[in-house]
Structure formats: C-alpha cells, structure tokens
Amino acid sequence: MNHILTGKQLADRKLMEELFKTAQEFENRDKKGEVLDVFKGKIVATLFFEPSTRTRLSFEAAVLKLGGQVLSTENAAGASTAIKGETIEDIARIVSGYADMIVIRHPEAGSVERAASTSQSPVINAGDGTHEHPTQALLDVYTMQKELGGLDGKTVVFIGDHRNGRTLHSMLPMLVLFKVKIILVSPEELRLPDEYKEMLTGANVPFEEVVELESVLGEADVLYVARIMKERFSSPEEYERLKDSYLTNKDTLSKMKSTAVVMAALPRVGEIDPNIDSDPRAAYFREAKNGLYVRMALLVYALQK
Ligand code: NCD
Numbered sequence: 001m002n003h004i005l006t007g008k009q010l011a012d013r014k015l016m017e018e019l020f021k022t023a024q025e026f027e028n029r030d031k032k033g034e035v036l037d038v039f040k041g042k043i044v045a046t047l048f049f050e051p052s053t054r055t056r057l058s059f060e061a062a063v064l065k066l067g068g069q070v071l072s073t074e075n076a077a078g079a080s081t082a083i084k085g086e087t088i089e090d091i092a093r094i095v096s097g098y099a100d101m102i103v104i105r106h107p108e109a110g111s112v113e114r115a116a117s118t119s120q121s122p123v124i125n126a127g128d129g130t131h132e133h134p135t136q137a138l139l140d141v142y143t144m145q146k147e148l149g150g151l152d153g154k155t156v157v158f159i160g161d162h163r164n165g166r167t168l169h170s171m172l173p174m175l176v177l178f179k180v181k182i183i184l185v186s187p188e189e190l191r192l193p194d195e196y197k198e199m200l201t202g203a204n205v206p207f208e209e210v211v212e213l214e215s216v217l218g219e220a221d222v223l224y225v226a227r228i229m230k231e232r233f234s235s236p237e238e239y240e241r242l243k244d245s246y247l248t249n250k251d252t253l254s255k256m257k258s259t260a261v262v263m264a265a266l267p268r269v270g271e272i273d274p275n276i277d278s279d280p281r282a283a284y285f286r287e288a289k290n291g292l293y294v295r296m297a298l299l300v301y302a303l304q305k
Contacts, residue, residue: 001116001119001121001122002122002301002302002303002304003116003119003122003123003124003125003302004122004123004124004125004134004135004298004301004302005112005113005116005123005125005132005134006125006132006134006170006173007132007134007137007138007169007170007171007172007173007174008173009134010134010137010138010174011173011174011176011177012177013177016138016141016174016177019138019142019294019297019298019301020142020145020294020297022296022297022300022301023142023290023293023294023296023297024293026065026293026296026297027290027293030065030293035067036065036066036067037066037067038066038067038068038300038303039063039066039067039068039299039300039303040067040068041068042063042066042068042069042100042101042303043068043069043070043071043098043099043100043101044059044060044063044068044069044070044071044099044100044101044102044103044299045070045071045072045073045095045098045099045101045102045103046059046060046070046071046072046073046074046102046103046104046126047073047076047080047091047095047102047103047104047105047106048073048074048075048076048104048105048126049076049077049082049104049105049106049107049111050077050105050106050107050127050231052074052105052126052127053267054265054266054288054291055105055126055127055133055135055136055291056072056074056103056105056126058288058291058292058295059103059124059126059135059295059299060072061292062292062293062295062296062299063299065292065296066296066299066300068100068299071095071098071099076091077107088104088106088111088112088114088115089114089115089117089118090118091115092104092114092115092116092118092119092123093118093119093120095119096118096119096120096121096123097120099121100121100122100303101121101122101123101124101299101302101303102115102119102121102122102123102124103123103124103126104123104124104125104126104128105126105127105128106127106128106129107128107129107231108128108129109128109129109130109131109132110128110129110131111128111129112125112126112128113125113128122302122303124298124299124302127166128166129166129232130163130164130165130166130169130229130232131166131169132166132169132170133166133167133169133170133265134170135291135294135295135298136167136170136265136291137167137168137170137171137174138174138294138298139287139290139291139294139295140167140171140224140263140265140287141171141174141175142290142294143263143283143286143287143290144156144222144261144263146290147222147261147263147283147286148221148222148259148261151175151178151179151180152178152179152180153179153180154178154180154181154221154222155180155181155182155183155219155220155221155222156175156180156181156182156183156220156221156222156224157182157183157185157213157216157217157219157220157222157223157224158182158183158184158185158186158224158226159185159186159213159223159224159225159226159246159248160185160186160190160225160226160227160228160246160271161186161190161226161227161228161229161232161242162184162186162190162191162192162193162226163186163189163190163191163192163193163232164190164229164232165226165229167226167265168192168196168224168226169193169196172196172199172200173199175205176199176200176203176205180205181205181206181207181219182200182205182206182207182208183207183208183210183216183219183220184207184208184209184210185209185210185211185212185213185216185246186209186211186245187211187242187245188211189238189242190228190242191209192209213246213252214255217252217255217256218255218256218257220256220257220260221257221259221260221261222260222261222262222263223248223252223256223260223261223262223263224263224264225246225248225262225263225264225268225271225272226264226265226271227264227267227268227269227271228242228243228245228271230243230269243269243270244270246271247270247271247272247273248262248271248272248273248276249272249273249275249276250273250275250276250279252276253276253279253281256281258281260281261281261282261283262276262279262281262282262283262284263283263284263287264284264287265287266284266288268284272284
C-alpha cells in the first residue's frame with residue numbers, strides 16, 4: 001500500500017518531477033474550471049489530532065476537486081474516541097473500513113506510522129509531532145522550483161525553530177538531491193538535530209549553522225521563515241525568551257537579492273511583518289495555494305499504487 005509517511009520516501013527526482021507535472025496540470029485544469037472525477041466514489045477521511053488550517057482544508061479541497069468525498073474530524077483529539085483512550089492503531093483500522101484513504105495529523109512522533117501499520121487504506125502523514133510533515137515539504141520544494149525556475153546552484157536559508165520544525169526535517173532529504181547550499185539560522189537552543197546534519201554531511205551538501213541572519217541575507221535565493229513552535233516547548237520561559245529571535249521585514253528584504261523569494265509554511269505569529277506581503281518576493285501565499293495542487297497530485301499517487 002502506498003502510504004505517504006516520510007520525506008525520504010518522496011525524495012526521488014523522477015517521482016518528484018512526475019508529481020510536480022501532475023500538480024501543474026491540475027492547476028491548469030482547475031483554472032479552466034474543469035470538474036474532475038478521478039476520485040469519484042472515493043471517500044477520504046481527515047483525522048486531525050492537532051490544529052490545522054491550510055493542511056486540512058487544502059487536503060479536503062483537493063479531494064472535492066478530484067470528485068471525491070470527505071469524512072472530517074477537525075478536532076479528533078477531543079471529538080473522537082481518542083479521548084476515551086482508544087489507540088491510533090484501532091482508530092485507523094476502523095476508519096480505514098469507511099474510507100479509501102486517511103490523512104492524519106497527530107502530536108506524537110511516529111504515531112502516523114503506527115496508524116499505517118493497521119490501516120487497510122493508504123495513510124498520509126499531515127504532520128506527526130516534531131518528526132515529519134512530508135506533504136508540506138514537497139509543496140515547498142515545488143514552490144521553490146516554480147518561483148526560481150530550478151534549484152541547482154541555489155542557496156536556501158532556513159530561519160527559525162529547526163529543533164522542532166517537522167517540515168524542514170521532511171524537506172532535507174528532498175533538497176539534498178539538488179546542488180544546493182543550505183544555511184540554517186536559529187538560536188543555539190533550536191538547532192537542527194544531529195541525525196539531519198549527518199544526512200547533509202553524508203550527501204556532501206554544503207551547509208552552515210549561524211545565529212545571526214544579517215550576514216547571510218545577501219546569499220539567499222530562498223529565505224524560508226519558520227515560526228518558533230510554541231506548542232513543542234516544555235518550558236514557557238524558554239519559549240518567551242526565544243519567540244522574538246527574528247523578524248523578516250522591509251529592512252530584511254532590502255538586503256536580499258531582487259530575484260530571491262521569502263517562503264513560509266505559515267501560520268505566522270509575528271516573525272513576518274505583513275508590510276512585506278505586497279513585495280513580489282513574498283511567495284508564502286502562492287506557496288499555500290500550490291499546496292492544493294500538490295496535494296491533489298499526492299492523493300492520486302497514493303490511490304494508484
Ligand atoms: C506547519 C506545521 O503545522 O507543521 N504548518 C503547516 O502545515 N502549514 C508549520 C507550523 O505550524 O508552523
């Protein structure tokens with residue numbers, strides 16, 4: 001069965017090219033107002049045990065645009081039997097009897113993989129704790145390619161919470177397939193875990209870790225801004241101390257290349273000044289829209305196998 005659980009699993013240039021081509025086709029057809037029937041008669045369940053706006057709604061819109069139907073729990077942690085103590089394994093086994101595919105977000109690392117172990121239908125990981133968020137990672141790489149015309153030779157600067165940033169964890173295995181340079185900007189406490197750094201080293205991808213953003217801004221082709229992930233902190237004091245570490249504003253953009261783009265999975269909670277939204281380099285709203293088409297492509301891919 002074609003579960004989508006990790007970024008590593010999608011990290012294949014041929015597969016990515018195919019998915020990107022399909023996403024672009026879906027966008028073109030959607031813009032022409034075509035109604036599709038690829039998912040006619042299919043039901044997709046979305047089980048979200050953590051809050052979500054873009055991920056859940058873009059998955060659900062993707063299913064509807066493909067002609068399928070959705071079974072949705074927007075607050076699975078409070079509204080499903082999880083509150084009574086039912087395991088994710090049991091929930092997935094049951095729901096997979098009702099749905100042809102299940103999209104799951106859950107606060108525990110590894111939980112979506114556990115759900116997949118009992119599910120009779122393909123399972124898509126929409127974020128498992130601080131671990132992975134492969135569909136966001138794929139749509140981000142798609143956006144980078146689309147915005148820059150290609151990734152080889154480019155420098156991607158990641159700024160924010162790399163300790164807890166599940167999108168980054170899923171994206172690195174995809175990015176190492178390109179000739180990129182990676183710069184990781186974060187407070188010391190929020191550095192990328194060693195296992196991911198080892199992967200970069202193993203793939204011979206040049207990377208740097210810095211605390212100050214200023215000196216690397218001129219190099220960036222992509223400035224990828226992540227929020228400091230409040231819900232992952234066991235110490236509220238540590239969060240308060242680190243939450244305002246960086247701000248991307250007009251001054252930041254004035255030090256960047258005219259051809260660079262600013263990206264973010266969103267939500268933003270103070271780290272991106274809305275005054276830059278009108279700058280053509282602010283790509284985050286285009287990125288969120290791309291999510292719809294990349295998720296349509298991923299749904300079709302997961303159903304096919
Ligand atoms: C990300 C997530 O939930 O991990 N957002 C998203 O899926 N659009 C990043 C975040 O929450 O900051």
